[in-house]
Amino acid sequence: MALLEIKDLHATVGDREILKGISLTINSGEVHAIMGPNGSGKSTLAQVLAGRDLYVVTAGQVIYEGKDLLAMSPEDRAREGIFLAFQYPVEIPGVSNMYFLKAALNAIRKHHGLEELDAMDFITLVKDRMKLLEMDQELLNRAVNTGFSGGEKKRNEIFQMAVLKPRLAILDETDSGLDIDALRTVAAGVNALRSPDRAMIVVTHYQRLLNYIVPDYVHVLAEGRIVKSGGKELALELEESGYAGLGIVDEEEAVGKL
Amino acid sequence: MTAVAEQTGAWLQQLREAAFQRFTELGFPTTHDEEWRFTNVAPIARIKWDRRSPSVVCQLPDGLSSHLAKYAPFQNHAFVALNTAFFHDVTYIHIPRGQIVGEPIQIAYDSPSAISHPRTLIVVGPDAHCTIVETYSGAGAYFTNAVTEIVAGSGSVVDHYKVQLESSSAFHVGVMFASLGRSANFSATSISLGGALVRNEVSVTLSEGTDATLNGLYLVNGAQHVDNHTSIEHAKPHGTSHELYKGILDGRASAVFNGRIIVRQDAQKTDSKQTNKNLVLSDEAVINTKPELQIFADDVRCTHGATIGQLDAESMFYLQSRGIGKQDARSLLTYAFAQDIIDRVKVQSLKDSLERILFEKFHERAH
Numbered sequence: 305m306a307l308l309e310i311k312d313l314h315a316t317v318g319d320r321e322i323l324k325g326i327s328l329t330i331n332s333g334e335v336h337a338i339m340g341p342n343g344s345g346k347s348t349l350a351q352v353l354a355g356r357d358l359y360v361v362t363a364g365q366v367i368y369e370g371k372d373l374l375a376m377s378p379e380d381r382a383r384e385g386i387f388l389a390f391q392y393p394v395e396i397p398g399v400s401n402m403y404f405l406k407a408a409l410n411a412i413r414k415h416h417g418l419e420e421l422d423a424m425d426f427i428t429l430v431k432d433r434m435k436l437l438e439m440d441q442e443l444l445n446r447a448v449n450t451g452f453s454g455g456e457k458k459r460n461e462i463f464q465m466a467v468l469k470p471r472l473a474i475l476d477e478t479d480s481g482l483d484i485d486a487l488r489t490v491a492a493g494v495n496a497l498r499s500p501d502r503a504m505i506v507v508t509h510y511q512r513l514l515n516y517i518v519p520d521y522v523h524v525l526a527e528g529r530i531v532k533s534g535g536k537e538l539a540l541e542l543e544e545s546g547y548a549g550l551g552i553v554d555e556e557e558a559v560g561k562l
Numbered sequence: 563m564t565a566v567a568e569q570t571g572a573w574l575q576q577l578r579e580a581a582f583q584r585f586t587e588l589g590f591p592t593t594h595d596e597e598w599r600f601t602n603v604a605p606i607a608r609i610k611w612d613r614r615s616p617s618v619v620c621q622l623p624d625g626l627s628s629h630l631a632k633y634a635p636f637q638n639h640a641f642v643a644l645n646t647a648f649f650h651d652v653t654y655i656h657i658p659r660g661q662i663v664g665e666p667i668q669i670a671y672d673s674p675s676a677i678s679h680p681r682t683l684i685v686v687g688p689d690a691h692c693t694i695v696e697t698y699s700g701a702g703a704y705f706t707n708a709v710t711e712i713v714a715g716s717g718s719v720v721d722h723y724k725v726q727l728e729s730s731s732a733f734h735v736g737v738m739f740a741s742l743g744r745s746a747n748f749s750a751t752s753i754s755l756g757g758a759l760v761r762n763e764v765s766v767t768l769s770e771g772t773d774a775t776l777n778g779l780y781l782v783n784g785a786q787h788v789d790n791h792t793s794i795e796h797a798k799p800h801g802t803s804h805e806l807y808k809g810i811l812d813g814r815a816s817a818v819f820n821g822r823i824i825v826r827q828d829a830q831k832t833d834s835k836q837t838n839k840n841l842v843l844s845d846e847a848v849i850n851t852k853p854e855l856q857i858f859a860d861d862v863r864c865t866h867g868a869t870i871g872q873l874d875a876e877s878m879f880y881l882q883s884r885g886i887g888k889q890d891a892r893s894l895l896t897y898a899f900a901q902d903i904i905d906r907v908k909v910q911s912l913k914d915s916l917e918r919i920l921f922e923k924f925h926e927r928a929h
């Protein structure tokens with residue numbers, strides 16, 4: 305059984321249809337890259353899978369581990385193993401990173417009938433995960449993402465993923481705003497989490513990230529549809545000829561040429 | 563009775579009679595009165611109470627009469643007049659010059675009867691340091707009408723906390739006046755959690771180089787109404803005032819924040835900042851917030867700002883996307899909103915108990 309099966313998914317925001325029939329099957333252990341120009345619907349797909357109610361699914365189905373994903377609340381999706389690394393991680397002043405992550409981990413543990421962890425057990429558990437992401441322990445005591453640099457925010461997302469150990473991780477433009485060193489660290493963190501029990505969807509505009517997180521499959525999204533799928537070589541092809549090579553208009557590239 | 567005590571007794575008798583006279587002239591305020599526009603005290607006015615002229619004369623310690631009723635004027639304030647006419651005892655704290663009192667001084671008013679008029683006078687000498695925690699609580703239906711006067715000497719450091727934990731059917735009017743000396747460092751924190759109908763007033767007058775901080779947190783739910791009126795008067799140059807009031811409103815509750823800042827002509831180089839932030843959790847809750855700046859000096863810096871908002875949808879989704887349930891996410895964000903006021907509480911035991919109370923309140927609401 306596939307881990308995730310997306311069938312003819314349509315979604316709108318307001319009156320505008322963003323996803324116009326996406327179908328995609330993902331098995332455990334696979335890494336799928338979803339590429340596409342701005343406005344193609346990449347981030348919408350990521351948010352819809354995580355359950356953001358800003359988007360309304362108007363048609364189609366998403367089956368996750370044999371269950372109807374779209375019928376589940378965002379928190380139940382997370383408890384069942386879905387994790388979205390946000391493109392723009394949210395700052396939450398007044399809630400410490402540690403309290404937040406402990407509450408998240410315990411909610412997931414409780415859902416699976418496991419005992420909740422106390423602060424000491426939690427610290428022990430997260431220590432080596434922090435090392436993996438080269439994170440300063442001080443970040444645990446600070447308010448969630450508040451005053452974090454762009455790189456620290458993205459690192460914090462992958463750190464959360466490392467602690468929560470999802471079955472399906474969706475990384476939404478995790479590379480945006482990262483310098484090359486931060487990108488390497490984040491990618492190393494992601495690669496360390498690759499496992500036969502886990503699938504990943506890596507959403508990105510640029511091929512650069514895929515030099516570090518090498519996907520099994522690449523899908524190109526344009527105007528709400530997957531227009532091309534292939535192996536990792538498709539990403540390289542895109543780097544060579546750009547989205548225009550596939551007949552796709554990319555506003556950013558167009559601007560770049562002016 | 564000594565001659566001095568007799569004199570004091572006569573003085574007090576006169577004061578009470580004048581206050582009572584003034585109260586009968588003023589009557590209870592109505593919503594036609596600008597100061598009471600959003601707070602209808604008709605339920606208080608309807609309480610049956612003994613309207614006979616007061617006859618109790620109590621004996622006062624020497625020195626008290628030179629301060630009592632000097633800072634809380636009753637001429638234009640019916641509730642102050644009422645308190646002055648009827649208070650039973652005076653809680654009198656005098657910290658002599660230069661005295662440093664490390665431990666917080668706790669004053670607990672647990673309402674003993676249907677109507678009470680707690681009266682507090684705090685006199686802090688020059689360069690003295692102290693922390694005062696005033697707590698108001700009770701059970702059942704009653705009316706507390708409190709007046710606190712504070713005089714802080716030059717160079718003194720005074721932290722005052724008012725914790726309002728009245729019963730859910732109580733009426734509470736609590737008025738504080740503080741006269742702050744030159745270079746005094748003063749903070750007043752008002753935590754308002756209980757009561758059915760509540761009015762908290764804080765009025766401070768600053769002198770040269772005085773530093774005043776006014777913090778407030780009000781939580782209302784059900785049909786509660788809480789009105790916070792603050793007044794900061796910069797009378798002399800180089801004064802600094804910082805004010806941050808935060809409100810959390812739920813149910814059909816309503817709240818008022820009215821922040822007056824007066825900068826007198828003399829008070830050049832005043833630096834004043836006022837902020838009021840409100841988190842509105844239901845569609846039916848109502849907040850009226852109003853800054854009131856009266857600036858008569860030209861070389862000053864005064865800023866003010868007010869916000870009214872709901873829980874941030876993105877923050878909610880972020881928490882939920884990590885497995886935290888919707889109700890827990892709501893209570894977590896609500897608690898976080900109140901956190902920076904609690905963080906400013908310097909008395910650890912008070913901070914701990916407020917954290918516990920808030921946690922229980924939000925948790926209760928969440929489950």
